[in-house]
Amino acid sequence: MAINYPNGKKFSPSKNQPVKGQSTSKKKKDFSFSNRGKTxxxxxxxxxxxxxxxxxxxxxxxxxxxxxxKVEYPSRSAAVIREAYFQAPSTTDxxxxxxxxxxxxxxxxxxxxxxxxxxxxxxxxIHHMSQVVKQKGMAFMIIxxxxxxRYFIMPYGELEVFWNRMITGGRKSVTLQEIxxxxxxxxxxxxxxIDYLPLLSKL
Numbered sequence: 001m002a003i004n005y006p007n008g009k010k011f012s013p014s015k016n017q018p019v020k021g022q023s024t025s026k027k028k029k030d031f032s033f034s035n036r037g038k039t040x041x042x043x044x045x046x047x048x049x050x051x052x053x054x055x056x057x058x059x060x061x062x063x064x065x066x067x068x069x070k071v072e073y074p075s076r077s078a079a080v081i082r083e084a085y086f087q088a089p090s091t092t093d094x095x096x097x098x099x100x101x102x103x104x105x106x107x108x109x110x111x112x113x114x115x116x117x118x119x120x121x122x123x124x125x126i127h128h129m130s131q132v133v134k135q136k137g138m139a140f141m142i143i144x145x146x147x148x149x150r151y152f153i154m155p156y157g158e159l160e161v162f163w164n165r166m167i168t169g170g171r172k173s174v175t176l177q178e179i180x181x182x183x184x185x186x187x188x189x190x191x192x193x194i195d196y197l198p199l200l201s202k203l
Contacts, residue, residue: 038193039109040107040108040109040142040144040146041061041093041107043144043193043194044061044093044094044107044142044194045061046192046193047192047193047194047195047196048060048061048094048096050191050192051098051192051197056098056197057096057097057098057099057103057197058096058097058098059094059095059096059097059098059103060094060095060096061093061094062091062092062093062094062095091104091124091125091128092104092105092106092125092128092129092139093105093106093107094106094107098138098197098200099200101137101138101200102132102135102137102138103137103138103139103140103200104128104129104132104137104138104139105139105140105141105142106121106125106129106141106142107141107142107144108120108121108141108142108143108144109143109144109145109146110143110144110145110146111146111147112145112147112173113145113147113148113176114175114176115173115174115175115176116143116145116173116174116176116179117172117173118162118163118166118172118173118174119172121141121159121163126159126160126163129156129159130156130160132156133156133157138200138203139155139156140153140154140155140156140159140203141153141154141156141159142154142186142194142196143179143183145176149188150185151185151186151188151194151196152179152180152183152184152185152186153183153184153186153196153199153200153203154179154182154183155182155183155203158182158183161182162174162178184199184202184203186199
């Protein structure tokens with residue numbers, strides 16, 4: 001079973017240990033290829049680490065609440081979790097503090113080139129973001145169109161409009177054009193990959 005840190009990074013004890021005979025000098029990254037294969041979660045975790053190191057914001061991926069039921073010990077120095085259950089439905093993916101404001105957001109990606117499906121968002125997540133906004137926090141969704149590598153911040157108020165349209169019998173997705181008209185596109189770069197903080201002042 002994989003173990004993750006609270007910020008969502010996978011624990012790998014040998015990640016930073018040099019291989020015997022291998023040079024420890026760092027090579028310059030080729031940024032045109034370095035982000036290939038990375039998920040939106042990977043990119044956000046790296047971006048949030050960058051913000052934290054520079055003192056710009058404290059934002060982490062929320063840990064998933066698990067109830068561990070069965071653990072086996074194949075050796076004295078190892079434990080393997082064989083059975084576990086979710087304690088409660090998760091709310092949103094990330095939360096933290098930026099510029100004195102509490103922020104809370106969900107991160108979603110789609111392979112579609114023309115629309116974002118709403119089926120992967122749940123009632124309790126909409127309710128949670130609504131509660132955050134009522135307490136003067138900032139709630140939003142970051143969407144990645146993986147086919148064209150475009151990223152958007154959709155404010156909760158706009159998400160709520162599309163959600164209500166769906167539950168009253170309207171379309172079950174948001175078109176790319178609608179997202180372009182109601183959301184803010186995030187410029188991509190090297191450090192950080194998706195610099196979304198400057199856009200929060202526009203929400």
